[in-house]
Amino acid sequence: xxxxxxxxxxxxxxxxxxxxxxxxxxxxxxxxxxxxxxxxxxxxxxxxxxxxxxxxxxxxxxxxxxxxxxxxxxxxxxxxxxxxxxxxxxxxxxxxxxxxxxxxxxxxxxxxxxxxxxxxxxxxxxxxxxxxxxxxxxxxxxx
Amino acid sequence: xxxxxxxxxxxxxxxxxxxxxxxxxxxxxxxxxxxxxxxxxxxxxxxxxxxxxxxxxxxxxxxxxxxxxxxxxxxxxxxxxxxxxxxxxxxxxxxxxxxxxxxxxxxxxxxxxxxxxxxxxxxxxxxxxxxxxxxxxxxxxxx
Amino acid sequence: xxxxxxxxxxxxxxxxxxxxxxxxxxxxxxxxxxxxxxxxxxxxxxxxxxxxxxxxxxxxxxxxxxxxxxxxxxxxxxxxxxxxxxxxxxxxxxxxxxxxxxxxxxxxxxxxxxxxxxxxxxxxxxxxxxxxxxxxxxxxxxx
Amino acid sequence: xxxxxxxxxxxxxxxxxxxxxxxxxxxxxxxxxxxxxxxxxxxxxxxxxxxxxxxxxxxxxxxxxxxxxxxxxxxxxxxxxxxxxxxxxxxxxxxxxxxxxxxxxxxxxxxxxxxxxxxxxxxxxxxxxxxxxxxxxxxxxxx
Numbered sequence: 001x002x003x004x005x006x007x008x009x010x011x012x013x014x015x016x017x018x019x020x021x022x023x024x025x026x027x028x029x030x031x032x033x034x035x036x037x038x039x040x041x042x043x044x045x046x047x048x049x050x051x052x053x054x055x056x057x058x059x060x061x062x063x064x065x066x067x068x069x070x071x072x073x074x075x076x077x078x079x080x081x082x083x084x085x086x087x088x089x090x091x092x093x094x095x096x097x098x099x100x101x102x103x104x105x106x107x108x109x110x111x112x113x114x115x116x117x118x119x120x121x122x123x124x125x126x127x128x129x130x131x132x133x134x135x136x137x138x139x140x141x142x143x
Numbered sequence: 144x145x146x147x148x149x150x151x152x153x154x155x156x157x158x159x160x161x162x163x164x165x166x167x168x169x170x171x172x173x174x175x176x177x178x179x180x181x182x183x184x185x186x187x188x189x190x191x192x193x194x195x196x197x198x199x200x201x202x203x204x205x206x207x208x209x210x211x212x213x214x215x216x217x218x219x220x221x222x223x224x225x226x227x228x229x230x231x232x233x234x235x236x237x238x239x240x241x242x243x244x245x246x247x248x249x250x251x252x253x254x255x256x257x258x259x260x261x262x263x264x265x266x267x268x269x270x271x272x273x274x275x276x277x278x279x280x281x282x283x284x285x286x
Numbered sequence: 287x288x289x290x291x292x293x294x295x296x297x298x299x300x301x302x303x304x305x306x307x308x309x310x311x312x313x314x315x316x317x318x319x320x321x322x323x324x325x326x327x328x329x330x331x332x333x334x335x336x337x338x339x340x341x342x343x344x345x346x347x348x349x350x351x352x353x354x355x356x357x358x359x360x361x362x363x364x365x366x367x368x369x370x371x372x373x374x375x376x377x378x379x380x381x382x383x384x385x386x387x388x389x390x391x392x393x394x395x396x397x398x399x400x401x402x403x404x405x406x407x408x409x410x411x412x413x414x415x416x417x418x419x420x421x422x423x424x425x426x427x428x429x
Numbered sequence: 430x431x432x433x434x435x436x437x438x439x440x441x442x443x444x445x446x447x448x449x450x451x452x453x454x455x456x457x458x459x460x461x462x463x464x465x466x467x468x469x470x471x472x473x474x475x476x477x478x479x480x481x482x483x484x485x486x487x488x489x490x491x492x493x494x495x496x497x498x499x500x501x502x503x504x505x506x507x508x509x510x511x512x513x514x515x516x517x518x519x520x521x522x523x524x525x526x527x528x529x530x531x532x533x534x535x536x537x538x539x540x541x542x543x544x545x546x547x548x549x550x551x552x553x554x555x556x557x558x559x560x561x562x563x564x565x566x567x568x569x570x571x572x
Contacts, residue, residue, distance in 0.1 A: 018321070018325060019338055019452065019453065020321055020324055020452070020458055020460060022452070023449070023451070023453070024451050024452070024453065024455050024506065025204050026453045027206070029449055030177070030207040030210065031174060031177035031178060031181070031449060034177060035174060035304070035306055038174070038305055038306055039304060042304060042305065052363070053363070053364070061168050063173070063214065064173040064214055065213065065214045066212070066213055066214070067173065067210070067211070067212045068211045068212075069209070069211075070208065070209055071206065071208045071209070071210075072208075074267070077338070078337075122168075124217070161467060161471060162309065162467055162471065163315055163317060163464055165309070165310050166305065166308070166309075166310070167305065167308050167309070167310065167312050167363065172306055174306060178447065178449055181448055182447060185448065195448055195506070196506070220310065220481070220482070221480075311490050313492070316463070316492070316496065317460060317464060317467070321460060349459070349500065349503060350459040350500055351500050351501075352497075352498070352499055353496070353498045354495075354496070354497045355497075356494065356495055357492065357493055357494050360492060360553070408454075410503070
């Protein structure tokens with residue numbers, strides 16, 4: 001897919017709702033969606049050579065600085081969810097992803113989310129300019 | 144405290160960071176903050192007679208429909224956090240809270256957050272007008 | 287498979303280790319194995335018509351009364367695990383399962399576990415004699 | 430307290446049951462007890478100079494190799510628990526703790542547990558003889 005001159009990079013992962021995921025009113029506890037977003041980032045990293053460990057080998061961690069989830073429909077025990085993640089291009093030294101979650105059986109929308117991550121050195125200092133390895137990664141994928 | 148004609152309703156709770164809260168780079172995993180916000184809502188409920196079970200007895204659950212967290216500083220094992228929750232008055236049938244989290248020892252800001260909840264009947268239907276018990280609660284606390 | 291006169295009932299499920307599963311020393315936090323065991327019980331329930339919700343419809347919940355895990359090898363981020371669950375026949379009104387967990391790539395043993403569950407009515411009373419629906423289930427599967 | 434010639438080393442911590450701790454039948458999910466045991470080990474470490482980070486500075490991590498929990502009574506939302514941890518002396522290079530958990534209000538027994546930990550170097554090798562720093566710690570506390 002193209003978005004202007006850029007490729008649109010997306011990945012998809014599937015989540016199964018377990019007993020330990022639901023709360024006292026039998027719906028998935030809202031905090032668990034944060035795990036589903038992380039699953040999607042891992043799937044994205046695997047697909048596009050951008051795994052957590054690859055980033056770490058280049059000297060960085062990428063802490064989340066902004067998390068925004070809009071919950072559209074509740075989810076019950078045993079349901080299966082699809083989580084789609086899309087990379088949002090940016091000129092600055094940050095990582096932004098959009099997410100859409102829907103129920104697998106009928107594509108009922110379940111949630112939308114956005115996360116923003118910054119690059120931090122292992123010494124705990126935020127990186128304000130784009131790290132070289134990230135610049136190369138963006139060129140490789142036309143971002 | 145007053146905010147215009149309204150009282151400003153706040154509560155505070157304390158959180159201790161345990162070994163199981165930190166991730167592979169020794170900082171609190173960002174998803175755990177969702178628990179800290181829930182702790183604060185529980186403290187608020189206890190202080191102002193607005194507990195989860197009290198709401199449930201009135202026929203409602205209050206699912207989160209919007210969660211927004213801005214992470215300002217990372218947190219390490221063994222640190223103690225203070226979580227302050229403030230009720231945000233609204234004319235509509237929803238519950239909005241703001242949160243500020245800081246490190247106990249030196250008041251370093253750690254995160255800010257907002258949650259929005261709607262009222263849902265036990266049959267799973269969202270309530271668009273203000274439930275009676277919530278109207279009474281708002282009057283009681285001048286909200 | 288046969289075990290004396292009885293069939294040996296087993297099910298298998300697969301687990302992927304996510305970033306949020308590992309601890310500060312980069313191995314899966316030991317408490318997360320409890321989730322993997324529950325995944326396996328769910329797979330068993332699906333395979334043999336013994337799901338949590340099916341038990342609940344028959345009037346019972348089945349709280350864990352004994353959990354024993356022996357950890358044999360640590361597990362790292364990104365590894366995939368196989369969890370095998372085996373039903374352990376018993377004449378009394380309880381559910382016992384044995385579990386073996388190994389690494390998918392090389393079958394390295396990771397853990398062994400046993401859980402015991404009792405039948406409790408929804409009113410919170412433990413059932414000392416075998417519930418009818420459980421007796422029928424045992425006959426159906428020659429247990 | 431004395432146990433033969435040895436001091437009996439115990440510590441106590443308090444746990445509050447949050448909404449996110451209970452499951453679909455409104456009792457604490459059994460896997461969460463593993464966190465309560467870790468809280469107690471942390472309290473023990475603080476009291477007796479045996480924190481996780483202190484062990485780590487001496488070159489070791491101490492992975493759990495055996496976890497055994499016996500659940501005696503279910504626990505509901507809002508209850509407070511007391512967790513008592515007792516160090517079990519041993520001549521070999523391992524750490525064994527016993528735990529008792531009870532409800533704070535009426536001392537109802539909730540669970541008993543045992544954990545066993547071994548010493549592992551940061552390179553991932555199990556230590557079969559008692560590490561020096563652990564020998565000194567045992568002498569200091571007459572264990």
